[in-house]
Amino acid sequence: MPIAPRIPGRKSWLSLLALLLLAAAPGLARAAEKEPAASEAPSPAPALPAPASPAPAAPAPTTPEAAAPAPAAPEAAAPEAAPVGQEPLPKDSALLLLGSDVKNSSDTVVGQVVNVLVDGEGKPLAVVLDYGGFLGVGKRRIAVAWPMFRFSPKGAVLSLTRDQLKAFPEYRKGEDSVMATAVEAH
Amino acid sequence: MTVDRRSQRGLDWLNFFVADVQTGFGPFVAVYLTTQAWTEVQIGFALSLGTLTAMLSQLPAGALVDATRHKRRAAMAALVGITLSAVLLAAWPATLPVLLAEVLHGFASCVMNPSIAAISLALVGRAALGERLGRNARFASLGGAIAAGVMGLIGTYLSPAAVFWLTAALAVPSMIALLSIRQSALRQNVAATQAQTKRARLKDLLMNRGVLVFAGCALLFTLSNAAMLPLAGTAVTQAAGDEANLIIAGCLVVPQLVVAGLSPWVGRLAEERGRRIALLLGFSMLPLRGVLLAVVNDPYMLLLVQALDGVSAATLNVMLPLTAADLTRGTNRFNLCMGFFGLSVGIGGTISTGLAGAVASWVSPSAAFAMLGGIGLLCVLLTLLAMPETREEISAEAVAAK
Numbered sequence: 001m002p003i004a005p006r007i008p009g010r011k012s013w014l015s016l017l018a019l020l021l022l023a024a025a026p027g028l029a030r031a032a033e034k035e036p037a038a039s040e041a042p043s044p045a046p047a048l049p050a051p052a053s054p055a056p057a058a059p060a061p062t063t064p065e066a067a068a069p070a071p072a073a074p075e076a077a078a079p080e081a082a083p084v085g086q087e088p089l090p091k092d093s094a095l096l097l098l099g100s101d102v103k104n105s106s107d108t109v110v111g112q113v114v115n116v117l118v119d120g121e122g123k124p125l126a127v128v129l130d131y132g133g134f135l136g137v138g139k140r141r142i143a144v145a146w147p148m149f150r151f152s153p154k155g156a157v158l159s160l161t162r163d164q165l166k167a168f169p170e171y172r173k174g175e176d177s178v179m180a181t182a183v184e185a186h
Numbered sequence: 187m188t189v190d191r192r193s194q195r196g197l198d199w200l201n202f203f204v205a206d207v208q209t210g211f212g213p214f215v216a217v218y219l220t221t222q223a224w225t226e227v228q229i230g231f232a233l234s235l236g237t238l239t240a241m242l243s244q245l246p247a248g249a250l251v252d253a254t255r256h257k258r259r260a261a262m263a264a265l266v267g268i269t270l271s272a273v274l275l276a277a278w279p280a281t282l283p284v285l286l287a288e289v290l291h292g293f294a295s296c297v298m299n300p301s302i303a304a305i306s307l308a309l310v311g312r313a314a315l316g317e318r319l320g321r322n323a324r325f326a327s328l329g330g331a332i333a334a335g336v337m338g339l340i341g342t343y344l345s346p347a348a349v350f351w352l353t354a355a356l357a358v359p360s361m362i363a364l365l366s367i368r369q370s371a372l373r374q375n376v377a378a379t380q381a382q383t384k385r386a387r388l389k390d391l392l393m394n395r396g397v398l399v400f401a402g403c404a405l406l407f408t409l410s411n412a413a414m415l416p417l418a419g420t421a422v423t424q425a426a427g428d429e430a431n432l433i434i435a436g437c438l439v440v441p442q443l444v445v446a447g448l449s450p451w452v453g454r455l456a457e458e459r460g461r462r463i464a465l466l467l468g469f470s471m472l473p474l475r476g477v478l479l480a481v482v483n484d485p486y487m488l489l490l491v492q493a494l495d496g497v498s499a500a501t502l503n504v505m506l507p508l509t510a511a512d513l514t515r516g517t518n519r520f521n522l523c524m525g526f527f528g529l530s531v532g533i534g535g536t537i538s539t540g541l542a543g544a545v546a547s548w549v550s551p552s553a554a555f556a557m558l559g560g561i562g563l564l565c566v567l568l569t570l571l572a573m574p575e576t577r578e579e580i581s582a583e584a585v586a587a588k
Contacts, residue, residue: 096223098223099220099221099222099223099224100221101221101345101346108342108343109341109342109343109345109346112217112220112221112346114220114226130217130220132423132430132431133217133419133423133431133434134338134341134342134419134431134434134435134438135209135212135213135214135217135334135337135338135341135435135438136212136213136214136215136216136217137213137415137416137419137434137437137438138416138419138420138422138423138430138431138434139217139423140420140423140424161427161428162427162428162430162431163427163428164427166423166424166425166426166427166430167424167425
């Protein structure tokens with residue numbers, strides 16, 4: 001009978017029904033949203049420049065190919081929409097950050113990237129991590145300042161140690177929090 | 187009754203490997219989905235869907251296992267379901283497959299659990315059930331302990347996805363173990379149970395005082411118990427630095443080893459000295475742990491206190507199926523009763539983490555531990571004041587008195 005006590009061990013912050021009622025709508029919405037995001041990643045066909053055939057011919061409201069639907073809504077009426085450029089993005093040149101494992105300097109996985117916080121200009125401020133724990137038990141959510149990481153296409157490496165972060169306060173969404181950073185020497 | 191050695195061994199290893207597989211489905215699913223760039227809302231939704239499915243399926247799954255003559259086949263179907271959901275999670279972590287995997291796992295677990303109990307009962311009969319259940323719990327906890335250690339290391343040094351591939355792979359030895367239990371060893375007992383003329387329905391079950399009281403105890407038990415480990419784990423990560431993960435691993439593994447050592451003894455105690463003694467002894471660890479966790483801060487002391495978890499877990503793991511068997515003597519409603527208790531356990535556990543998490547963040551972790559201990563005390567009191575002794579001779583008197 002080892003199963004039953006383990007099922008409730010899962011992390012559920014609200015009582016089940018309340019959570020389900022709350023989560024059902026946005027959860028499904030996000031779920032639908034996730035599909036395009038996933039299929040977006042493997043698009044290794046950037047080599048052909050788009051303006052090859054139809055682009056200069058007709059800069060009409062019908063945008064070339066099915067490139068970017070983003071600016072379509074506000075500028076649908078304007079006939080002078082600029083064609084969208086395409087820049088190659090080789091697969092090893094960038095790191096898909098969200099969800100990636102964070103390692104420490106000795107190459108051990110210490111956490112996962114949950115989110116990235118940016119300031120008003122879009123510059124990254126901090127990485128929100130699920131930090132530490134063993135098999136999901138004892139992990140904590142903390143924010144660590146952007147400069148504390150070394151990034152490479154293989155992943156992010158955190159320069160702070162467990163000892164340095166052990167009593168660090170948790171990050172809470174929508175509340176004043178703190179992010180871990182290096183102590184500045186004056 | 188001849189004791190079929192090979193079938194007993196098969197049942198041992200079935201418990202062992204099923205516990206391995208289920209370890210992968212624990213809190214680690216959240217970590218795994220995080221690495222697949224799932225948001226918190228999506229993860230919460232998927233896990234809640236799994237929990238909800240598990241709760242809704244407890245009673246139907248129990249009734250299903252009661253109804254079938256082929257307990258082994260039911261267990262096999264459940265294993266296939268669990269394997270499929272592990273493969274889905276490992277190979278295809280997109281939205282729909284994961285939701286499907288969670289639903290599948292929720293339902294299959296609800297069949298698996300009573301199926302193992304039903305096979306145990308059919309294999310050894312009522313007289314030796316306590317000892318057999320002790321053996322089940324021993325092998326299950328050994329499996330859980332080893333799996334937690336190995337999977338934790340793989341998650342730390344390799345990748346979270348690898349943990350899920352291992353989970354899926356471990357379903358294979360589970361099936362081999364199941365197949366080595368002889369159907370012929372079960373047939374006679376199953377037929378005898380199914381021939382019981384008294385066809386108690388769910389309503390009769392719910393009118394039974396023992397069933398209701400024990401369901402209450404089981405609910406209070408997990409309400410008190412489920413949040414203690416995660417809360418203690420957080421306390422450890424805040425108090426300890428580099429060695430924190432090792433201590434948390436200890437908090438997962440040590441109680442399992444205690445269960446392995448203790449559960450056969452719990453089974454014997456229940457057979458020889460009565461169920462109430464065994465229940466009271468095991469449940470009384472809950473308030474003790476709550477108080478100790480509230481006052482202890484040193485990480486290694488926390489580990490010692492967590493070891494007490496093993497005592498209460500051994501008690502619940504052995505006594506829940508045993509009590510269900512006691513209370514459904516002379517009927518074919520053993521697994522329905524197991525399902526009902528499983529439902530109570532599920533409800534308690536679901537509320538527990540949310541409740542304790544809220545108290546810990548709004549008041550303090552110590553207050554949360556104290557509250558959990560208080561709920562544990564209620565569980566002990568309910569057992570002491572209301573739970574009837576369900577061992578054979580006394581319940582025979584109760585039947586005569588009706």
